Amino acid sequence: MSQSNQSSHHLLPRSLAYFYRSSTDQQQPAASRSHKNRPPGYHLPQRHRCEISKPSIPTTKLSAVHHDDNIVTTHHATTSPVINRRKWLYTQSALVSSSFLGTRAYADGTPTESNGDAVIPRKVSTENSVIILGANGGTGRECVSAVLASGRPCYATTRSGSFHYYDYENESSPLRRTNPKLHEDEADVTSLDGLLALVDKINVGAPESSVGAIIFAASASAKGKTPGVNDAFSVDYQGVINAARCCIQRDIPRLVVVSSGAVTRPNSAVYKLLNFVGNGIMEAKIRGEDEVRELYRNRGVIEKGLGYTIVRPGGLTNDPLPLGPSYLEVNQGDDKSGRLSRADVAAICVASLDIDSCWDTTFECYLKDTAKPVDNVGLSNILRLTDPTSYKSGREGTGETWNELLGGLKRDFTA
Numbered sequence: 001m002s003q004s005n006q007s008s009h010h011l012l013p014r015s016l017a018y019f020y021r022s023s024t025d026q027q028q029p030a031a032s033r034s035h036k037n038r039p040p041g042y043h044l045p046q047r048h049r050c051e052i053s054k055p056s057i058p059t060t061k062l063s064a065v066h067h068d069d070n071i072v073t074t075h076h077a078t079t080s081p082v083i084n085r086r087k088w089l090y091t092q093s094a095l096v097s098s099s100f101l102g103t104r105a106y107a108d109g110t111p112t113e114s115n116g117d118a119v120i121p122r123k124v125s126t127e128n129s130v131i132i133l134g135a136n137g138g139t140g141r142e143c144v145s146a147v148l149a150s151g152r153p154c155y156a157t158t159r160s161g162s163f164h165y166y167d168y169e170n171e172s173s174p175l176r177r178t179n180p181k182l183h184e185d186e187a188d189v190t191s192l193d194g195l196l197a198l199v200d201k202i203n204v205g206a207p208e209s210s211v212g213a214i215i216f217a218a219s220a221s222a223k224g225k226t227p228g229v230n231d232a233f234s235v236d237y238q239g240v241i242n243a244a245r246c247c248i249q250r251d252i253p254r255l256v257v258v259s260s261g262a263v264t265r266p267n268s269a270v271y272k273l274l275n276f277v278g279n280g281i282m283e284a285k286i287r288g289e290d291e292v293r294e295l296y297r298n299r300g301v302i303e304k305g306l307g308y309t310i311v312r313p314g315g316l317t318n319d320p321l322p323l324g325p326s327y328l329e330v331n332q333g334d335d336k337s338g339r340l341s342r343a344d345v346a347a348i349c350v351a352s353l354d355i356d357s358c359w360d361t362t363f364e365c366y367l368k369d370t371a372k373p374v375d376n377v378g379l380s381n382i383l384r385l386t387d388p389t390s391y392k393s394g395r396e397g398t399g400e401t402w403n404e405l406l407g408g409l410k411r412d413f414t415a
Helices: 003-009 014-025 138-149 192-205 232-249 269-277 281-296 299-303 342-354 374-382 402-406
Strands: 060-067 072-079 095-097 129-133 154-158 182-186 211-216 254-258 307-313 315-317 328-331 339-341 361-367
Touching: 129 138, 129 192, 138 154, 138 342, 154 192, 182 192, 192 211, 192 232, 211 232, 211 342, 232 254, 232 281, 254 281, 254 342, 269 281, 269 374, 281 299, 281 307, 307 342, 315 342, 328 402, 339 342, 342 361, 342 402
Parallel strands: 129 154, 129 211, 154 182, 211 254, 254 307, 307 361, 315 339, 339 361
Antiparallel strands: 060 072, 328 361
16 A cells, blocks of 8 residues: 555544555456457446345345356346445446447446437426426435426425425525425335326326426435335335336426436445445445436437436535536546536536436536546545546546536447
């Protein structure tokens, strides 16, 4: 280990030092597979797979990928519905699919070279309503504000059905109870039937402003340990799948999922820490992401112009105002991260509704001056450093406007 890494450990609380050491100490050999006869746009990941231990309750399919010299095939394993520290089979930078419509897409969001759009994405008009799932959370509340700022009607939904309005000092706040475009309602992400009923109620009650998008900002808290109710598996895995199925079954043009940076990097300190504190939340998030991509890869869904956007923010801060696109950087590949405010995450989610290049994409986002490789971003965020890395993935995006920032994103797969 380098001297710089050793000294950095002393800056961390003892409880965090393990996570940092374990990620920096471990070195994995690069893949030695042959690249002969690879199809154009195909790249072999450097690291292939983790181990899988024997599942105790085999119910949920989990995709893995097998490589040989000329062909890539998808296999499936089964795993327990209870998320825990059990190692499970998946690839860190693996192809999500190998055969559907001849597509190529990586589980960590690394784009393929081909980006042909045979189908035009459905638009989310300013008249369409947007449902926020998890509206009382920190990021969810910012999403409510961002949707209202875009001029769209917003349904702030919570498990209880009660939204925390802002009715105190600032009467001009968009979150005030008297805002005619802000509605509260009940939504339990663990119930697909409940989500479908909510959409039907909105569409029947206000057909002129039917639901155009769902933003999934819900997430299990560290205290969420009740299976089937508020644990990571129920919310961040099954809940995301329910939201995707709801959008597909009700022809809702766009699903936006707030996930997490480093979600495909189980050997990183950030992943280990968040997964430990969140009772398996990172495992649940990546599995939820994979299921969403699989659902939207269906030919019929693509031809309808329905799509998703998966946003992987870095470390979240509670700065009250978004800094805007000129301060941000996006990346695809999950090898860089940083930190940014919840308000900027919300602004990205809402901006993505208007930009075609965000259709069927997965990307990371963070402030430019906090950018670091995933392996050491945790320490940088703890110390609130603002010295960006010189490392370039070649997939970064920056710009003065939302269109410039997000306009270069590559789809996770092509039709």
